Amino acid sequence: MNVLIVYGTTEGQTRKIAAWTATHIGERGHQVELRDSAALESVLKLGAFDAFIVAASVHHEHHQDTITNFVFAHHELLNSKPSALISVSLSAVLEDEKTEAQKYVDRFVSVVGWQPRMTLLLGGALRFTEYDYFQEQVVKFIVMKRSGAASPERDHEFTDWNALADFVDRFLETAG
């Protein structure tokens, strides 16, 4: 199978997740290509792929515009082939916030007209050492406060790599 992974990232965690996914799929004996939605070449022949994985992270309750534009432009092709969405956020791992993480996905897919066959809500990371003042305030006082969780105030990775591996294996099984 020939799989295309397109990702959107702002601080880099989703790039790491997408790259890990590409390696995992390659190890399972499939061909795989990885593309950043912010640097997609127009010559990319989407029709040559058998399956698609879109990975994007959430900021201010929305996925990246570059991902929204890519999926909206190609939703008919995506709907006609096996496709999966990996939505990376903090809400995905915060107590009582799972419905919030699902809401981001529901809004996204309804706007772009895409029905991914499978969706994974996956925890991202906090990178306080890389945030500017504004980003730090948003994470501490909006994202974390909403769930009542204490902000760790240090870098922390919440991504569940085993859950990601299970999801990708199930996707390859159903797509194949």
Ligand SMILES: Cc1cc2nc3c(=O)[nH]c(=O)nc-3n(C[C@H](O)[C@H](O)[C@H](O)COP(=O)(O)O)c2cc1C
């Ligand atoms: C400024 C800012 C705003 C964020 N807004 C949200 C949000 O609305 N909901 C949420 O669940 N997570 C939010 N997050 C957490 C990110 O989704 C998380 O850090 C993710 O790992 C970022 O992935 P990336 O590094 O691929 O961009 C926000 C993070 C930052 C820095």
